[in-house]
Amino acid sequence: AQSVTQLDSQVPVFEEAPVELRCNYSSSVSVYLFWYVQYPNQGLQLLLKYLSGSTLVKGINGFEAEFNKSQTSFHLRKPSVHISDTAEYFCAVRGGGYNKLIFGAGTRLAVHP
Amino acid sequence: ETGVTQSPTHLIKTRGQQVTLRCSSQSGHNTVSWYQQALGQGPQFIFQYYREEENGRGNFPPRFSGLQFPNYSSELNVNALELDDSALYLCASSLDSDNEQFFGPGTRLTVL
Numbered sequence: 001a002q003s004v005t006q007l008d009s010q011v012p013v014f015e016e017a018p019v020e021l022r023c024n025y026s027s028s029v030s031v032y033l034f035w036y037v038q039y040p041n042q043g044l045q046l047l048l049k050y051l052s053g054s055t056l057v058k059g060i061n062g063f064e065a066e067f068n069k070s071q072t073s074f075h076l077r078k079p080s081v082h083i084s085d086t087a088e089y090f091c092a093v094r095g096g097g098y099n100k101l102i103f104g105a106g107t108r109l110a111v112h113p
Numbered sequence: 114e115t116g117v118t119q120s121p122t123h124l125i126k127t128r129g130q131q132v133t134l135r136c137s138s139q140s141g142h143n144t145v146s147w148y149q150q151a152l153g154q155g156p157q158f159i160f161q162y163y164r165e166e167e168n169g170r171g172n173f174p175p176r177f178s179g180l181q182f183p184n185y186s187s188e189l190n191v192n193a194l195e196l197d198d199s200a201l202y203l204c205a206s207s208l209d210s211d212n213e214q215f216f217g218p219g220t221r222l223t224v225l
Contacts, residue, residue: 004155036216043117043203043216044156090155099146099211100169103155 002027002095006104014112015083021076021107023091032094033074034101035065039087047089050074061085086111115140117206117217125223126194134189134220138206144168145187146214147179150201162187163209191222199224 007022025033032051036044048059055067065076074091088108092101118137126132138145144163148156158171162181176192185206191198201221205214 006155041218043218044205045216046213049213092155099144099207099214100158100161100171101146101148101156101205101214102158103148105153105155 002029002093002102004091004093004102004104006089006091006107008107009105010108010110012110012112013081016080018079019077019081019085019109021089021091021109023074023076023104025072025074025091025093027072027093027095031067031069033065033067034092034094035059035063035074035076036090036092036103037061037087038090038106044090047076081109081111083111083113085109117204117215119202119204119217119220121220122218123221123223125225127225128194128196130194131190131192132194132222134191134202134204134222136187136189136204136206136217138185138187138204139215142206142208142215143185144207144209144212145181145185146205146207147187147189148203148205149173150203150219151197152200156203159189194224196224198222 005024034049035047050067058064091104095102146161147159150156160170161168165181181187201219203219205216207214
C-alpha cells in the first residue's frame with residue numbers, strides 16, 4: 001500500500017530565509033507525487049507535481065521539489081520565504097487504479113518577520 | 114472558467130442526523146472526488162465518481178454515499194452522523210480520472 005510521511009509537523013522560519021519541507025513516500029508502483037498548499041479556511045492549491053522526466057520540479061510561488069527514487073523522498077524547497085507563505089503544506093502520492101490522492105499529515109510553515 | 118464550488122460553506126448538525134453536501138465541478142470536468150479532512154490531519158479519500166458511476170472508494174462506511182448528476186455536479190450524503198464526522202469536506206474535479214484534480218474551498222461540518 002502507498003503512504004506518505006511528512007517528517008515535520010511544524011516548521012518555523014524567519015522571512016527571507018530558505019526552507020525545506022520533508023516528504024517520504026512508499027509505493028510499489030510508478031510514482032506520481034504532488035505538493036499542495038492550504039491557506040486558512042481555504043481548499044487545496046497545487047504547488048507542483050512530479051509525473052516523470054526531470055527529477056527537479058519547479059512550481060508556483062518560487063517553490064521547487066526534487067524527486068529522489070533511491071531515498072523515496074520528494075522534499076519541497078524555497079530559497080527565500082515570505083510572510084505570505086505561511087500556510088499548511090501537504091505532500092501526496094497518487095495511488096490505486098484511479099486518480100486517488102494519498103496525503104501526508106501536513107506541515108505547518110510559519111514565517112516570522 | 115468557473116472553478117470548483119461547494120455548498121454550504123459551514124453547517125452544524127447533531128448526532129444521528131443526515132447531511133447532504135454539494136459540489137459543482139469545474140467546467141468541462143467529468144470526474145469528482147470527495148475527501149474528508151479532520152482537524153490537524155491530511156485529507157482522506159472517500160470516493161470518486163466518473164461519468165455518474167462510482168469509480169473507487171476509500172475506507173469509509175456505507176453511511177457515506179454519493180451521487181453524480183448528468184451535469185457532473187455531485188452530492189455527498191452522510192447518514193447517522195457521528196461526532197467524528199466533524200471535518201472539512203473537500204471536493205475535487207478533474208477531466209477524466211487520470212488528470213490533475215482541482216479542489217473546491219470545502220464545507221466545514223460540525224456534529225454536536
